[in-house]
Amino acid sequence: MRLPQIQIRTTDAKIDLHIAKPQQHIEQPKATQHIKQPSAILDINTTRSVLKIDSSQARRDIGMIGPLESSNNYAEKGKQEALKGMARRAREGRQMMDSAGKDQGGSIIQNIAKQNHGPHRTSFNIKFVPSIGSVKIDYTPGKTDVNIQRREPIIDAQVNKPIHEYTPGKVTGTMIQRPDVDIDVII
Numbered sequence: 785m786r787l788p789q790i791q792i793r794t795t796d797a798k799i800d801l802h803i804a805k806p807q808q809h810i811e812q813p814k815a816t817q818h819i820k821q822p823s824a825i826l827d828i829n830t831t832r833s834v835l836k837i838d839s840s841q842a843r844r845d846i847g848m849i850g851p852l853e854s855s856n857n858y859a860e861k862g863k864q865e866a867l868k869g870m871a872r873r874a875r876e877g878r879q880m881m882d883s884a885g886k887d888q889g890g891s892i893i894q895n896i897a898k899q900n901h902g903p904h905r906t907s908f909n910i911k912f913v914p915s916i917g918s919v920k921i922d923y924t925p926g927k928t929d930v931n932i933q934r935r936e937p938i939i940d941a942q943v944n945k946p947i948h949e950y951t952p953g954k955v956t957g958t959m960i961q962r963p964d965v966d967i968d969v970i971i
Contacts, residue, residue: 806953833926
């Protein structure tokens with residue numbers, strides 16, 4: 785047995801659209817503004833800083849000393865050299881006295897002369913002039929007090945309304961082909 789069949793055919797609708805675009809123009813005029821800024825009140829108080837530099841030791845190290853200290857130094861140095869000379873002469877006299885009569889005769893005096901003559905070597909080393917730490921620095925920092933009194937700005941602003949022009953768009957349509965549905969029954 786054969787069953788009936790349904791056959792459906794559709795035709796789509798076709799529309800032709802005509803679109804007129806909308807037009808819009810917006811302009812924003814600048815705001816009218818008046819601004820005044822009063823000056824701030826500024827008050828500054830300072831105390832002076834104090835810097836003390838004592839370079840007397842550094843001046844002594846490079847030989848720049850006053851006349852009284854210089855004469856005292858030379859007197860002390862002369863006294864020390866005189867004491868060294870007396871000690872050397874006493875030592876040489878003791879040497880001659882101890883070796884007298886031992887048939888050495890002139891050889892003692894020659895030995896003493898050799899001791900006192902000839903190159904005297906002194907130790908060599910690097911010396912920093914003036915000595916390190918000879919300049920004394922004392923610093924007392926100053927103080928600065930700053931007081932600022934702020935003053936608010938005076939602002940007068942007027943906002944101008946925007947200029948807005950608008951033409952709406954338009955859409956028109958024309959039906960070119962109407963929709964259709966055909967239904968057939970096939971036996």
